[in-house]
Each structure stands twice: as C-alpha cells, then as structure tokens.
Amino acid sequence: MATPTTKPAASPVGVVHSLAYSRYAGPRRSPNFTPLVIARYALMAQLRQRGVKVALLLGVLLMAIFAAGMGFKWALPTLASGAMFGGAQSNPAQLAAIVREGEADVLSMTLRTQFLPTFLLVLWCGAGAISADLMAGAFQFHFSRPVSPGRYLAGRMLSASGWSLALSFGTLLVFALERLAFQSTPLGAARAFGLGAVVVFLELSSLSAVALGVSSLTRRKGLSQAMFAAIVFAGWVLFRSLGALLRTPWVKTLDLVSCVDAMVSQFNGDSPLHGARAAIPALAWLVWTAGSLGLAAWRLSRAEVNRG
C-alpha cells in the first residue's frame, strides 16, 4: 500500500528499563492526513446532533422545493419556444437569452436555496468549534500529538463546512442536471456547475473562516456563535443600508455575505462595479477569509497547551 510514511525519529538515547518496551517502527501516516482525520471524526459527531440533522433536513427540503420551482421556470419557456425535444420553430436569439438567464440562475439560486441551512450549519459546527475545545481542554489531546496548529485549523475548517458543502453541491448538481434536461448543452451545464462550485467554495470558505476566527477568541461557545451571527447579519444590514444611503454600490459588497453575492453578479455579467472597483468584492472576501484564518492561527499559536 502506498501510504506515505514519515521518517522515524532517532532511537532513544539512554537506558530503557522496561523489558517489554519496543518502539513501533512500522509505517505511519503522513501528518498531512491529520486535518482529514480531525474533520472525519468531527463530522461523524456532528451528525449525531439533533440540530445538524434538522438543518440537513431543512436543506434537503429547500433543495426539493427550489429544484421543483427552477424546473418549472426553465422548462416552461423552453417548451413555449419549442426548443425542447428538437422543436423546429425556435428563435435562436430568444433561446440564447433564456439559456444565459438560466445559467445565471444556477449560481445565484444555489446560494439562495442553501443560505439558511448553510448559516445554521456553520453556526453550529464552526462558530463554537474552537471555543468548545478550549472549554473542554481538548487542545491537550490534539497538541500533545504531532499536530500543528495549522493542521488542526484545516481540520476544523473542513468540519465546519463539510455538511454545508454536501448540501450545496447536492443542490448545485440537481440544478446542473435540470439545466441539462431542459435547456443547456452538456458544456453549458458543466460550465454552470463549475462556476457554481467556485461560488460555493468562496461562500463556505469565508463563512467557516470567520466562524473559526471568532471561535478562537473565547471559550464561551454561545458568545462566539453570537459574534459570528453578528458579523453575518450586522454586516449585511449595515453595509447594504449604508450603500443605499450613500448611493455607493461598492459599499454594499463589503460584508461577508454580499461580497460573494457580488462576485456571483460578476460571474453572471450583471455587476454594477467596473474598473478598479470590480476588484472590491474579491478583496473583501480575501480580507474576511485570510484575516479570520490569520486571527485563529495567531490565537492557536498562543494557546498555552501548544508546544509552540
């Protein structure tokens, strides 16, 4: 088996008194697997919590409702224009517009369909994750082993977003299949799926990074969850209202949720931001994500049980 191995440390120096002791010299997994191990067990544990099950159920329900809605929306004009099943009287320009609109829908509707379940899952699985470990003293279990803060953080990041990722990709896949069935060519459906995947990645990475960032600040799980919710909702209300009040569209794209929405508009070609300002949503996303991860990494590097 091609399991990566790490080089064993040099033999211990000095006298080993226990006659029964012999050091394990077999293959060991690479430390790069650590995040996956942390995430796997965390995801397993999360699935045993009632709240996670409810959020997943809500996500599946919303996926079914929106899939049905979008199916109607995409199927009806196609049927009307006679394009479906190789109809002859289709208008190519009209059809192209319908197809473009449909592909734009895939990106925005994937986010919209799963926003509430995603928020709840990241709130539940991410915003309290490091706090709960701090409260329970679980750092000792991680950091008394060859686990670096970076790998621990990567594991927590995966576990914070794992179930939301499954829901969002499920929704995206259903939408892409519907596109394929009703309007798109395989290439068009694949393009919509690919862009959707990017958008899902952008949304989940920023949300889970911020959740972990605030979670690293306190050992009170409830407080960190409230801080996360404050950043999501207060940012959303504040920047959207300020943007409207000041009549400056780019201000509306500064919060955690809207920066990804703005990038979706850019992917769909209907963004009001042009020139240098077009980079603002991406910059905002980068600041939220990298800033939060940096904060969490810094907090973890200062944790007392960390071997430094």
Add this chain to the structure above:
Amino acid sequence: MSAVLEFVGVSKWYGAVLGLRDVSVQIGAGITGLLGPNGAGKSTLLKCMTGEVRPSRGEVRMFGRQVPDTEVFRRLGYAPEIEVFFEELTGREFVAHLAEISGYGRAEADRRAGAVLQRVGLESAMNRRVSTYSKGMRQRTKLAQAILHEPEVVLLDEPMTGLDPLGRAQMVALIQSLGAEGRTVVVSSHILDEVEVMTREIVVLYQGQLLAQGDLHAIRGLIDRHPHHLAIRTPKPRELAAALAPEAFVVALRFEGNDQLMVETRDPDRCYSAVPRIAKEHGVPLLALTSPDDNLAAVFRYLTLGARGGSA
C-alpha cells in the same frame, strides 16, 4: 431503625442504559455510606432522592412524602458532585443567595452564610470570588450550602474528591459531627476505606443493583475470607512457580499461557513484597505484576459470589 429515606422498587433507565434496577432500601438517622464503583448507580440514587431525576418505576419517599416535594426540600441539604458554582459571586454571596432561596430574609441569610462558611473552615476566603477557589475549597463551599439551613437529611455526592489528606480529615470530622447531631447523612464514594472511617452502615450498589446493605465490617469480613489473586508476567513462569511454591502465603499457583503465572494468596501485602525479591534471587525476570482484585469491582464480584453462597 425508623426510615427517613425509603426506596420502593426503584428502577431508572436512561434510554437503553439501566441506571438502577429494582432498588428497595431504607435509610435511617446517622451516617450511611453509599458505595459502588464508577457507574454503579450511586449518583442516580442520590439524584432520585433530590428529584433531579424521576424514577422510571417505583417510588422514593422522604419523611413519608414522595419526592420531589417542596416540604421535603425545606428539610434536605444536598452537595452534588459538580464542582461549579455561580463563579462570579463570592463564596459568602453564593451561600447567602441559596439561604435566601431557602426562605430566609437577607440579613439572616448573610448571617447564616458567614457562620456556616466559618464552620467549614472558609472564614478567610469567604469574601473571595468562587472562581478563585481550589478544589478543596469548592468541596467545603458545597458542604456549607448543603447544611446552611440546618437540614435533617444531608446528601453528599463524593465529598472527598480533590481533597488533600488534611482536608479529608477535616471533612470526615465535619461529616461525623453532622451524624452525631442526629441527622441522616448519606455519603457516596467509590473508596471503601474512605467510608470506613466515617461509618459502619453502608449501602453497596453494583451495576444499578443493590448488592448489600448493613454493617461494613460484616461485609468486609465476607470479602477477606476470599483469596486474592496476583498475575505475574515472566518469560520463566515455571521457574518462578517452583521458587514460590514453598512460601506460606501462597494458596495456589496456576499457569496462564506461556508467560503468565497466577498466584492465589490470603496475604496480598506479603505476597507483593516477596515476589520481586524471590524472582531476583532465582534470576527470573519480571515483565509485569498486576492484581485483578485490586479494585472495587473485584470486591463486588466477591460479594456476589458470597451472596450466592459460592466460593472463589
């Protein structure tokens, strides 16, 4: 004795897990030790007494009234096994607050808090926040809040946990004084010796069942009649067996596999000190020396066998 506390056919399930199985027991005035290994059901039994958990079947009565009952709570003091309080309060504020909840006016509550904290030896720390307390101080605070309202029944869940030897001695003296005042005191513990210094009256639980109730020394005598076991791992078990066979403390020898010798003895203390010396004299290396009896579970196994009239 007249029963203050009475369990009638009490069973408790936590989902599929059995906490208590058909326990019927009566507890009277004086100190009673509630013994059992971890998971035996001691805390569940105490929680049934305080109304924290409701029995799935059966009844718990205190002073003839079914718990939970407000009138019973006036006469009950309870120190749970948890070590957390309202951490933002000082010890005095915490105890005074609970005195107020018990029905005293503010001035009286404060006076009682001061007095009871003094009684448990916390007079110098009573105005410090609880968050700064050590484990031992927390145990005393728990006892203080349990006895501040002069209850007739005092339930103490693992009160010795975290105490140093001096603290243990002081706690034992305090508990003994409560018993001497004629109260009904129930002390749970998984350490036999700890209870032995406080009382002779014990209730033994194991896997949710009532295993024994009565005089500790009688029960202990039953245990001591059974031989103890010592498992020795060595690459030369036969040479060691030959060396140990003439010793008076050895009752029987048995080989288990190629590298383990099981010694039965009625004098475990002598056996523990002699085995390494004899092994060294005969050039036999020892890999491990363990006793499968060295825990309360083994004691309870003996008790079960004794109750069935078996012998080990």
Add this chain to the structure above:
Amino acid sequence: MSAALSIARVSILRAVRRPSSWWLSALAFLPALLGGWLGATGYDALSVPAPLLVYVAAPLLVVPWVAGVLGEAFERRTVIYWFVRPVARPTALLGEWLGAAAAVGTVLLLGGAMLAVANALTGNAAISSLARLPLAMFAEAVALAGFSVGVAAIAPKHPVSVAIGALAVTEVALPSLWGPLQGVSLSRQVLILAGIDAAPLLSSLVGEAPTPSLAMALLVLGLFVAIPLGLAVRTVLDRDL
C-alpha cells in the same frame, strides 16, 4: 416571589461582574455612534442605525447574555442548587427572566436613548422619538429575555445557536419569503412601537411590510415571550436534570 427576586438580583450581580456583559453592552451603543456620524454628515440619523439596533444589535446582545448563561447553568447543572430548595422550578425561570430583563433592558434603553438623542441633536427628531425609541428598546429587551430564557430551558445544550436560528427564521427568512410574514418579526413590531418608518429600507432587505398596528405589535411581543416560556415551564417540570 422573594426567591424569584433573589435569583433576579443575583442574575444582575453576576452579569455586572462578567466581562462579556460589558463587551456585549457595547453593541447597544454602536448604532448611536453611527447615527451621530450619519446625522453630522447630513444623512438621516435613524433610518440605518435604528433597524441595525432593533434587528441585529438587540438580539445579538440579549441572546448570548441570557440564553448562553442560563443554558450553561443547565448544562453544567448549577441550577440544581436552586432546584433542591423549596422553590418551584418555574419560579427560578421567572427570577432569571426578571433579572435578565432588568439588565439587558437597561442597556438597550440607554442604547435607544443615545440614538434618540443623536437624532435629536442633528435636528430632525420629533420630541416623541426621544421617549418612544428607548421604551420600544426596553420592550424588545424584555421580550427577547423571556424568549432566551425559554430557549435556554428547552435546548440547554445549544441555546445560542437555537435562539439565533429561530430568530433568523422569524426575522429574516419568513419576512423575505412573503411581505405579510413580517408580522411575525419581533424587530418589525419593535420598529412600529418606536414609531420609526423603516419600510423603504426593510423592503429592500426583507420585502414589503404589512400595515403597522400597535395592537399587533404588542401581541407579537407577548407571543415571543409566552410561547418559549410556556414550553420551558413544561420542560423543566418534567425533565431530569
């Protein structure tokens, strides 16, 4: 009743000594600062900060303050110190609610008052707003405190996330589905009590608003307290701790 008052008094004392309470309190005053800045630069000092205070700052101040702390008390079983004394379990919940409502009510009343003053100082305030906004904030605090106590007793393991999840549904998800569902939004009703017309802004965020009604506002506030607290009383009476 004296037991409930003692619990309330201790609840306030503990909140005052908890550093997180002070950090959370800051949330109540940020909208006033924003209002002052907007007013000074010639914009409306209320239209953005008031919804921010009502929709976001107040719930996020009250929920961790009340639900977080009480949930922890259930989870770490410190409530047992109350429950083995001659006091009915619902009385303990009542005491917690009274204490929490007084503490967060004071903070939000001050936050609302500061915003009203900022609005008045920038010259576009009706005198009624000076009283109505702080009083509406106090009412919101009382309702949210009751809601949080209820949620903490019902779901003590995850009180904050359950409370925030429930509020995300009533305050954002349902109103954005269909305008008339803004009727179930506590924050919308508080804005009505405060006499603030935030309809243009809210319609851009969560959809068209129903016609304001004072009676409806009071009813929704009452239900926000009554439903979770009623369920909580049933739960703590029946549940093993």
